Amino acid sequence: MGEILRIENLCKQFGGIVVADDISLTLDAGEIVGLIGPNGAGKTSLFNLISGVVQPDSGRIFLQGRPLEGPLHRRARAGVVRTWQHMRLFRSMTVIENMLVATREYPGESMLRSMFATASVRRAEAEARARAMDLLARMGLTQTADNIVVDLPFGQQKLIGLARALMNDGRCLLLDEPMAGVEGSNYETMQRIVRDEASAGRAVCVVEHNVSFIKDLCTHAVFMAQGKILQRGSVDELTRSRELTELYFGTVDASVDA
Ligand SMILES: Nc1ncnc2c1ncn2[C@@H]1O[C@H](COP(=O)(O)OP(=O)(O)O)[C@@H](O)[C@H]1O
Ligand SMILES: [Mg+2]
Known part of the structure; x- marks a missing residue:
């Protein structure tokens, strides 16, 4: 399957802190890449750079061959x-309101145009x-639709966070610590949905400290520390x-599964 996202030589500093130090990375359709590393490594910052929350000092990002900007x-x-992450x-x-708002946050041009046509608006809302x-049903959460x-x-709530992201039909899915605080059947559901989304042809990158989740799901992984891969x-x-275990925990005695 083809390349979805390509990052070339991305650099970013905040004051003196280097959060991205010449990061290059590609994500292909259907793959689930684990992004691991100690706290403060720059994992969330990399997601912020890719998703446009912060702008890089230098470097380029392409989505399906086109420059990803703005x-x-x-x-x-x-x-x-x-x-x-939070x-x-x-x-x-x-x-359900949280999920519907997710689509309104990113109204496409066609959506804006459709503001002028009440029937199309109603159709868009219904869709x-x-x-x-549909997403709630896949997560076994149909009954929660009208709950606060x-x-x-x-x-x-973590599953709803994922469901919100999936309301927008993106080819590239970035998940920042989706499993933190998630256990039991919700854990299994999260795993299943992430796997299904990759099978549907999305490129998935997941930041996660839960190593068994990464082991179970990821095609391969990338280890970051101090803004570097x-x-x-x-x-x-x-x-x-x-060496990586030591960087992760500050000691080689700690188990990575801890
Ligand atoms: N907007 C920002 N302004 C200043 N420093 C930031 C900003 N965002 C992140 N940082 C710093 O960048 C470093 C990397 O943070 P982060 O990307 O959140 O790491 P991780 O997700 O790997 O734990 C940290 O030292 C953090 O304090
Ligand atoms: Mg983080």
Whole structure:
């Protein structure tokens, strides 16, 4: 399957802190790439650079061969969608409202045009609602549609965070610590959905400290520290590396599975 995202020599500093130091990376359709490394390595910053939350000092990003530029909503429209390490749900809204708002945040040109035609607006709304209900059904969360989102257990809120991202039909999916605080059946659901999205031809990159999740899902992984990609390889190769384990935990005695 073909290349979806290509990052070339991306650099970014905040003051004296280098968060991206000559990062080059490609993501192909159907693959799930694990992005691992210690806190402060620059993993979230890389997602911020790709998704347009922050602009790079230098370097280029291409989505399906075209330069990926502009702010978050423009890139989302182009097909880069993401979840957030710290969930950004609208706390007082229901689940379905949170999901419908996700599509309105990135109105496409056709959507703007359709503002002038009430029938098209209604059709777009109905399509968005159907898509939202479909996603909730896939997650086993149909019954939660009208619940206030913060009343749900944390694991379900994380799933809703993913569902919101999937409301926008992006070819490139960036997941920032999707499993943090997620257990049991929600964990399995998250795993299944991520796998299915990759099988559907999306390129997925996932930041995650849960190494068994990375091992189960990822085609390969990339290890980052201090804004640099230090190593690429199979998850086994990376987690067996004494040097990387030391960087990750500050000691080689700690198990990577801890
Ligand atoms: N907007 C910002 N302004 C200044 N420093 C930032 C900003 N975003 C991230 N950083 C710094 O960049 C470094 C990398 O952070 P981050 O990308 O969040 O790491 P990770 O996700 O790997 O834990 C940290 O030292 C963080 O404090
Ligand atoms: Mg982070």
